[in-house]
Amino acid sequence: MIKMKIEKHLVALRFVFLVIFFIPSWGFSYPWPFQPTGTPHKVRQTIGSCKIGDRFHNGVDICPNSGLRTESVYAVVSGTATVSGSDKNRQVRIGNQCYLHVAAASGIVSGVTYCTATTTCIGNIFYVYGTPHVHFIEGPVGGPNNNPLFFLDNFVDTGIITVKNIQFYVDDRGLYLGTKTATGEILVKNKVDILADVYDKMSHGVSDDQGKVMPYKLGFTIRNLDKDILYDKFCDIPTIRFNKCPLNTNVRRIHKSNSTANPQIWVSNETLDGATPISSFWNTKQLDTGTLTQNATFSYQAKFPDGKYIVEVVAADTAGNIGTGTIKVLIDNFLQTVIPTLIDGTQSSVFYPGDP
Numbered sequence: 170m171i172k173m174k175i176e177k178h179l180v181a182l183r184f185v186f187l188v189i190f191f192i193p194s195w196g197f198s199y200p201w202p203f204q205p206t207g208t209p210h211k212v213r214q215t216i217g218s219c220k221i222g223d224r225f226h227n228g229v230d231i232c233p234n235s236g237l238r239t240e241s242v243y244a245v246v247s248g249t250a251t252v253s254g255s256d257k258n259r260q261v262r263i264g265n266q267c268y269l270h271v272a273a274a275s276g277i278v279s280g281v282t283y284c285t286a287t288t289t290c291i292g293n294i295f296y297v298y299g300t301p302h303v304h305f306i307e308g309p310v311g312g313p314n315n316n317p318l319f320f321l322d323n324f325v326d327t328g329i330i331t332v333k334n335i336q337f338y339v340d341d342r343g344l345y346l347g348t349k350t351a352t353g354e355i356l357v358k359n360k361v362d363i364l365a366d367v368y369d370k371m372s373h374g375v376s377d378d379q380g381k382v383m384p385y386k387l388g389f390t391i392r393n394l395d396k397d398i399l400y401d402k403f404c405d406i407p408t409i410r411f412n413k414c415p416l417n418t419n420v421r422r423i424h425k426s427n428s429t430a431n432p433q434i435w436v437s438n439e440t441l442d443g444a445t446p447i448s449s450f451w452n453t454k455q456l457d458t459g460t461l462t463q464n465a466t467f468s469y470q471a472k473f474p475d476g477k478y479i480v481e482v483v484a485a486d487t488a489g490n491i492g493t494g495t496i497k498v499l500i501d502n503f504l505q506t507v508i509p510t511l512i513d514g515t516q517s518s519v520f521y522p523g524d525p
Contacts, residue, residue, distance in 0.1 A: 197320070198320050198321065198322050199245040199246055199266075199286065199320055199321065199322065200243075200245050200286065200287050200321075200322050201231065201245070201321060201322065202231060202242050202243055202244075202245055202268060202303055202305060203231070203233040203234070203235070203240055203241070203242065203243065203303075204241065204243065206243055206245070206287045207322060207323065208234070208323070209321070209322075209323050209324050209325055209373055210231050210232060210233055210234050210373070211231070211232040211233075211234060211373050212229060212230065212231060212232070212318075212326075212371050212373055212382065213230035213231070213232050213299075213300055213302045213382075214226055214229070214230040214382050214383070214429065215229055215316075215318065215369070215382045215383045215384075215385070215411075216228060216229060216314070216316045216317070216318075216383070216411050216414050217383045217409075217411040217414060217415075217423075218382065218383035218424075218429055218432070219420055219423070219424035219426070219427040219428075219429065219432070220427060220429075221427050222427070223417065223420040223421060223427060224417045224420065225414050225415055225416075225417055225420055226383070226414070227306055227308075227312070227314045227414040228267075228269070228304050228305050228306035228307065228314060228317060228414075229304075229305050229316075229317040229318060229321075230302040230303070230304055230305070231302055231303050231305050232300050232301060232302040233294070233301070233302075236301070237294075237301065238294060238296070238301040239293045239294055239295075239301075240293065240294050240301065241290045241292075241293055242261075242268055242271050242290065242291055242292050242293060242294065242303055243286075243287055243288070243289065243290055243291065244263055244266075244284040244285065244286050244287070244288075244289045244291050245266055245286055245287070246263060246264055246266055246286050247263075247283070247284060247285050247286045248263040248264040248283070248284060249263070249280065249281070249282065249283050249284070250262070250263050250273070250277050250278075250279065250280075250282050250283075250284050250291060251263075251279050251280060252273040252277060252278075252279035253279070254269075256295075257270055257295065257296060258270075259271055259272050259273070259292075259295050261273050261277065261291045261292055262310070263284055263291070265307060265308055265309055266305070266306070266307060267305070267306040267308075268291065268292070268303050268304075268305060269303065269304035269305075269306065270294060270295055270296045270302065270303055270304055271291065271292045271293065271294065271295060271303060272292050272293055272294075272295035273291060273292040274290055274291060274292045274293070277291055277292060305317050307320055308413075312414070312416065312443075313413045313414070313443045314413060314414040315412065315413055315414075316385070316411055316412055316413065316414075316487065318385075318487045319412075319487065324373075324487075324488070325372070325373065325488065326371050326372050326373060326486055326487070326488035326490065327372045327488070327490065328369060328370045328371040328372040328373075328486070328490065329369075329370050329490070329492065330367070330368070330369045330370075330384055330484050330485065330486060330490055330491065330492025331366070331367070331368055331369075331370065331492055331494075332365055332366070332367050332482045332483070332484055332492045332493055332494030333365070333366045333494050334365060334366040334433075334494075335363065335364070335365045335480065335482055335494055335495075335496045336363075336364045336365070337355060337357050337361050337362070337363060337364075337498070338361070338362040338364060339359070339360070339361070339362070340359070340360035340361060340362050340448075340450040341362070341448055341450075346361065350499050353497065354477055354497045354498050354499040355496060355497070355498045355499070356498070356499050356501055357453055357498045357499070357500055357501075358453055358454070358500065358501055358502045359452075359453060359454055359502065360450040360451070360452050360453070360454075361437070361450055361451045361452075361453055362435060362437050362438070362450055362451075363389055363435070363436050363437040363451060363480065363482065364425060364433055364434070364435055364436070365433070365434060365436055365482045365494060366431070366432065366433055366434075367384060367387060367432060367433075367434045367436070367482065367484050367492070368381035368382065368383070368384070368432050369381070369382045369383065369384045369484070369486050369490075369492075370382075371486075381429060381430065381432055382429075383411070383432070384484040384485060384486050384492070385410065385411055385485055385486050385487045386403075386407045386409060386410040386411070386484070386485050387403075387407060387408060387409040387410075387434060387436050387482070387483065387484045387485075388402040388403030388404075388407035388408045388409065388436060388482075388483055389402050389403060389408070389436050389437065389451070389480060389481060389482050389483060390402065390403055390404075390480075390481045390483065391451070391473065391478055391479070391480060391481075392478065392479040392480075392481060393478060393479070394477055394478070394479065396479065399472075399473070399478075400451075400472070400473075402437075403483040406441070407441070407483075408436055408437060408438065408439045408440075408449065409423060409434070409436065409438075409439065409440055409441070410440075410441050410442055411442070412442040412443070413442045413443030414443060415440050415443050415444060415445060415446060416443075416445065418445050418446070419445055419446040419447070420446070422435060422438045422440070422446035422447065422448055423435055423438060423440055423446050436482050437449055437450050437451050449461075451480075452464070453473050453500045453502060454471060454473075454502045455471065455472045455473065456470055456471065456472065457470060457471060457472045465502075467503065468502070468503040471502070471503075473500050474500075475500050475501055475502060475503050476499070476500060477497060477498070477499050477500075478497070478498050478499075478500060479495050479496070479497055479498075480495065480496050480497075480498055481493055481494070481495045482494045482495075
């Protein structure tokens with residue numbers, strides 16, 4: 170019993186260590202684009218969320234603490250400005266930093282004006298609806314776009330990450346698996362897609378979309394009823410991680426819809442650090458010594474023999490906060506098969522879990 174408790178604490182510590190310390194180090198940082206530039210401002214949305222038109226949100230929406238709709242915007246790095254766009258897509262770019270929804274100041278001449286970090290006002294917020302903000306992009310023209318939250322000075326977030334409403338579907342067929350056993354477990358079998366409501370309520374967030382933003386990394390674990398981890402798709406390598414933003418391909422492999430007010434994430438599918446999202450699954454019938462696509466013939470050969478398990482969906486933000494949600498399932502892949510067996514010269518019938 171003591172050993173089991175120690176192992177559970179070690180698992181918890183492993184989660185914290187990997188989330189807090191296994192975060193990329195880019196070697197530099199910069200201030201915020203509003204005054205005071207050394208103070209964190211509010212974040213409206215993060216990288217990786219789904220936008221209308223099935224697009225990944227490729228930056229961070231930063232709102233001035235003042236709340237002013239035409240707040241002045243300041244350069245976070247020094248360099249020559251490039252001005253482009255029209256209407257709400259007006260933007261100013263300096264090097265790898267792009268400030269979208271910004272009307273350039275009259276003195277900013279594209280390709281000519283040299284801007285100094287924290288002192289040059291490059292323009293004002295130009296946005297016609299919602300909470301006034303700058304859509305701040307970190308990366309060269311055309312991408313790849315890095316996660317700006319790793320670069321902004323003094324960023325602090327103690328907000329709560331919510332994971333709820335975990336659901337299961339037949340892999341790539343969209344058929345909902347909602348049958349419950351008499352004791353309340355969800356009945357699952359074969360290859361399964363996992364969907365969950367997942368969002369981060371940042372302590373420096375705003376009320377748009379009910380303050381729900383996209384977490385930095387997501388995944389899932391499979392545990393036995395003693396809560397020991399049997400299968401880990403979060404700690405070592407998660408299924409989803411946004412060090413960089415993916416291109417706008419296969420967006421619905423990650424997001425069920427483009428609703429940021431009710432975000433539902435396919436946590437069993439995969440995209441890591443800008444890679445194109447791919448379809449994946451939890452193979453409840455996986456051969457214990459095989460690959461993800463190899464099935465066992467008998468229950469005793471399976472990585473997950475028939476029985477009850479706990480599915481845990483896990484999400485984390487760049488500040489190291491972790492949110493989890495769990496649900497119990499019953500795996501029922503194998504029927505019992507009668508195999509005649511000789512025991513001490515006498516034929517007996519021995520039951521083995523067999524293939525349906």
